[in-house]
Amino acid sequence: MRKKFATLFSLLTIFAVIAAGCGNANGSQKSGSSNSSSAKQESITAVGSTALQPLVQEAATQYMNNNAGATINVQGGGSGTGLSKVVEGAVQIGNSDVFAEEKDGIDASKIVDHKVAVVGFAPVVNKGVGVKNITKQQLIGIFTGKITNWKEVGGKDQKIVIINRAEGSGTRTEFEKWALDGATTVKAQEQDSSGTVQKIVSETPGAISYLAFSYINDKVQALKVDGVEPTEDNVKTNKWKIWAYEHMYTNGEPKGLTKKFIDYMLSDEVQKNLVPKLGYMSISDMKVERDAKGNVTNK
Known part of the structure; x- marks a missing residue:
């Protein structure tokens, strides 16, 4: 009888320990949840x-x-x-x-x-236009509507399609100021997003626009201007002047x-x-x- 009682007591003790452990685990979970929800929103x-x-x-x-x-x-x-x-x-x-x-x-x-960073901008074209270098005066001529075909600047016999950023765009303001010597671009298709501009230029024969370096990839051709490459090293010394x-x-x-x-x-x-x-x-x-x-x- 005494042996049976001892066994029963042992079982009850084990059950109590397990129950206490579960209670602590649940308590810990509630505490963690409380800490998470108490983070300042x-x-x-x-x-x-x-x-x-x-x-x-x-x-x-x-x-x-x-x-x-x-x-x-x-x-x-x-x-x-x-x-x-x-x-x-x-x-x-x-x-x-x-x-x-x-x-x-x-x-x-x-x-x-x-001021949190510096960004360079560059004129970009559809890769099929056949031009990789352009003079500043030619660039101004294109964006002011005086040059309308790529063959006039050494490229293909192909109509130039200008893609502009919308009024109010900082990219457009900086491009007009530093790449076009303050000239206002001719009326053309306008886009609100740099990402959209990149996509349209890459897909539109004869297209030209301008993008921040961070949006330039192998889907479009960035142009040199007067033989100067649009690179970070050239921006750092102001050799490439189209930056902000x-x-x-x-x-x-x-x-x-x-x-x-x-x-x-x-x-x-x-x-x-x-x-x-x-x-x-x-x-x-x-x-x-x-x-x-x-x-x-x-x-």
């Missing part, structure tokens, strides 16, 4: 330049993966949209390829500039998640790894500086 929106968009989007994804509770919405729309929206206070960050001072209707004194800073503007000094994210954009993790990986250049790599008026000085 913050959300910001960055709108504007499509030339800068791939970098900001990838950086935002990395940041959110490492910071529970943070939501960073990244949208395009062009530099003009980014600047106007951040001035209005409709978004926390306005992404732009141009200085705010260069945009009509933008009060630059109300917003704060954060990539700006992230805030309405006043950034706070909260906005400040944390901009600090992350300027961190080594982004500047030394992500920036070159995606075809941009770090601010620290530049050997020259350029102000809003276009004045260039050595660093």
Whole structure:
């Protein structure tokens, strides 16, 4: 009898230990869930330049993966949209390829500039046009409608099809300023997205447009201008003059998640790894500086 009682007691003890273990496991799960849900929820929106968009989007994804509770919405729309929206206070960050001072209707004194990268731009053509090098004057002639056939610049007997970025695009503003000496491009098909421009140029016989280096691949032909190649090394010394800073503007000094994210954009993790990986250049790599008026000085 005593033996049976001892056995029963042992079984009850084992059951109690197992039950306690399950209770602790459930408690741990609830505790973990509670910790996860207690992470501070913050959300910001960055709108504007499509030339800068791939970098900001990838950086935002990395940041959110490492910071529970943070939501960073990244949208395009062009530099003009980014600047106007951040001035209005409709978004926390306005992404732009141009200085705010260069945009009509933008009060630059109300917003704060954060330069996060440098991007080069280049004229690009459909690979079938038969041209790889062009003079600056020929380029101006094409985009102002004075040259209409590729044979006039050494290419095929083929009509030139101009693909423009939309009004308000920072890429267009910078291209007209630095590649066309301020000339306004002829009225032509307009596209809001750099990605769309790349696709159309690659698929349209005789097409020409312009893209940030980060959008140039083997589907299109980037043109040399006056024998100078559109390369990062040439941008760094201003030998290739068609380039711009990539700006992230805030309405006043950034706070909260906005400040944390901009600090992350300027961190080594982004500047030394992500920036070159995606075809941009770090601010620290530049050997020259350029102000809003276009004045260039050595660093």
